[in-house]
Amino acid sequence: METTWSFASTLAVLAGALGSGLLMGIERERRKGAGPHRALAGVRSFTLASLAGATAALLDAGWLVAVGAAFVAALGVVAYARDRSDDPGVTTEIALWLAYAIGVVCAHSLPMAAALAVVVTGLLASRDALHRFARDWLRPAEVHGALVLAAIALLAVPLAPNRPLWGEVLNPQVMVRLVCVLLVIQSLAHLGRRLLDARHAMALSALASGFVSSTATIASLGVAVREGREAARPQGGAAVLSCVATMAQLIVVAATVQPAWLARLWAPALAGTLVAALWGWALLRALPGGAMEAGPAQAAPSDPAMFKLRDALLIAALLTAMQVLVQGLTQWWGDAGLIAGALLAALADVHAAAAAVLVQGRPHDAAGPGLQWALAAAVSVHAASKTAVALASGGWRYGLVAGSGVLAHTAAFVAVLALA
Known part of the structure; x- marks a missing residue:
């Protein structure tokens, strides 16, 4: 079933995706580092991924949403394979895919997408506290x-x-x-x-x-x-x-x-x-x-x-x-x-x-x-x-x-x- 989007609703979806991507991307940018060992993505990559998800959902093409999700996942796999740091992780790669998925969710429920973005950003920002809780306190x-x-x-x-x-x-x-x-x-x-x-x-x-x-x-x-x-x-x-x-x-x-x-x-x-x-x-x-x-x-x-x-x-x-x-x-x-x-x-x-x-x-x-x-x-x-x-x-x-x-x-x- 095709969905008809008004100009105002389209802008709301894109604005929600933009805000969600910026929120997650700013947090990742602060931890991205510099030089050859810098992390996969920062504020621009997260924002673009979220906007891409929202755009694919607005076009109401299920195949396009699936292709976009596969593309972002493939980027994460390649980045992890090329990571030569002493302690490689997959947090940023998973978060980037989630940014794309949250962009898709924006087209269906803006409150849900906003809540997901806040929760994901909170988890990303609480890395040290969660590590201390799991390793030292618990x-x-x-x-x-x-x-x-x-x-x-x-x-x-x-x-x-x-x-x-x-x-x-x-x-x-x-x-x-x-x-x-x-x-x-x-x-x-x-x-x-x-x-x-x-x-x-x-x-x-x-x-x-x-x-x-x-x-x-x-x-x-x-x-x-x-x-x-x-x-x-x-x-x-x-x-x-x-x-x-x-x-x-x-x-x-x-x-x-x-x-x-x-x-x-x-x-x-x-x-x-x-x-x-x-x-x-x-x-x-x-x-x-x-x-x-x-x-x-x-x-x-x-x-x-x-x-x-x-x-x-x-x-x-x-x-x-x-x-x-x-x-x-x-x-x-x-x-x-x-x-x-x-x-x-x-x-x-x-x-x-x-x-x-x-x-x-x-x-x-x-x-x-x-x-x-x-x-x-x-x-x-x-x-x-x-x-x-x-x-x-x-x-x-x-x-x-x-x-x-x-x-x-x-x-x-x-x-x-x-x-x-």
């Missing part, structure tokens, strides 16, 4: 972890069947997505700890640890207080800040197992997050001189794993087991069984309880109000469990400081949920 265990995570996200999740095996539970794809989400959370916490090691900021370190386990974070902070290594007030503030991760993970669980609940839960979760963040920050800001530095960091492995797949599988199994438990109790005892199962699950993990409750239905279903109150009860029981852990691990002073914040942010969540 660790072998993190590369391995990223490959495993990509395999699960791109292969296991799409291939898993997407249908419940019993009622609304035991959906294989939901279970695999849970594992994937847990691995992503562990990975983010790992990267957060790496970035924060140099800063030793207690608040941010506790927040990052909370994404692994807020309860475990509260317990470890309490042990430091009991042993006399830290004061109760700042440790309690850090413990409350770790509860921000609890609210964030609650939203993640809802989005994974029953996205319909997001509209009902975002406001309560935001209220709980704000109370926990402000409460914990106030306790840390009250330190003399604004001191917020953590104690000496313990020696960490030189190449720690980005995540622990076994832990993610165990947590996902716990979440699924709690869903099955609540499903069975609900079918046996009705609403009373639903609440009983949610409370039992909350003693172990609030996210397991939330997943078990939310998977039973949607907020606008007939069971919606009962599910909402079951979730509120589960979150409350989990807050009481955290307070007990704080008292047991750090004594009454730490338990009072940390427990009051935990209960306050939970009360905010439940209150807003009740008004939703």
Whole structure:
């Protein structure tokens, strides 16, 4: 089918190709060098290649576009074959072909072509930073972890069947997505700890640890207080800040197992997050001189794993087991069984309880109000469990400081949920 181009649209396409070629070409010109070892192309070559692609596309001749692409590719092959430098590369050759292709794209979508030009230029300009990241900053265990995570996200999740095996539970794809989400959370916490090691900021370190386990974070902070290594007030503030991760993970669980609940839960979760963040920050800001530095960091492995797949599988199994438990109790005892199962699950993990409750239905279903109150009860029981852990691990002073914040942010969540 022939395309009729107006004069204005033709000028727009050529102007887009000109700008894209200039953008990429200027970056390459700065790195082209001089003398016999200079690179293949600079600002003029990139601009001409982009304009050639746009012109071929405007002529609406597919054969001409293909011939042009082959010609630019052949130029790159010849230039690479004649390169006698100590470290020959193909970046400029590939970028020149992309400049031609972006010129072709200009005739179909100017915004897409402009975005591609900016992305390509950014990658070209970030050579040194990307090399340092890949060679120096990134660790072998993190590369391995990223490959495993990509395999699960791109292969296991799409291939898993997407249908419940019993009622609304035991959906294989939901279970695999849970594992994937847990691995992503562990990975983010790992990267957060790496970035924060140099800063030793207690608040941010506790927040990052909370994404692994807020309860475990509260317990470890309490042990430091009991042993006399830290004061109760700042440790309690850090413990409350770790509860921000609890609210964030609650939203993640809802989005994974029953996205319909997001509209009902975002406001309560935001209220709980704000109370926990402000409460914990106030306790840390009250330190003399604004001191917020953590104690000496313990020696960490030189190449720690980005995540622990076994832990993610165990947590996902716990979440699924709690869903099955609540499903069975609900079918046996009705609403009373639903609440009983949610409370039992909350003693172990609030996210397991939330997943078990939310998977039973949607907020606008007939069971919606009962599910909402079951979730509120589960979150409350989990807050009481955290307070007990704080008292047991750090004594009454730490338990009072940390427990009051935990209960306050939970009360905010439940209150807003009740008004939703």
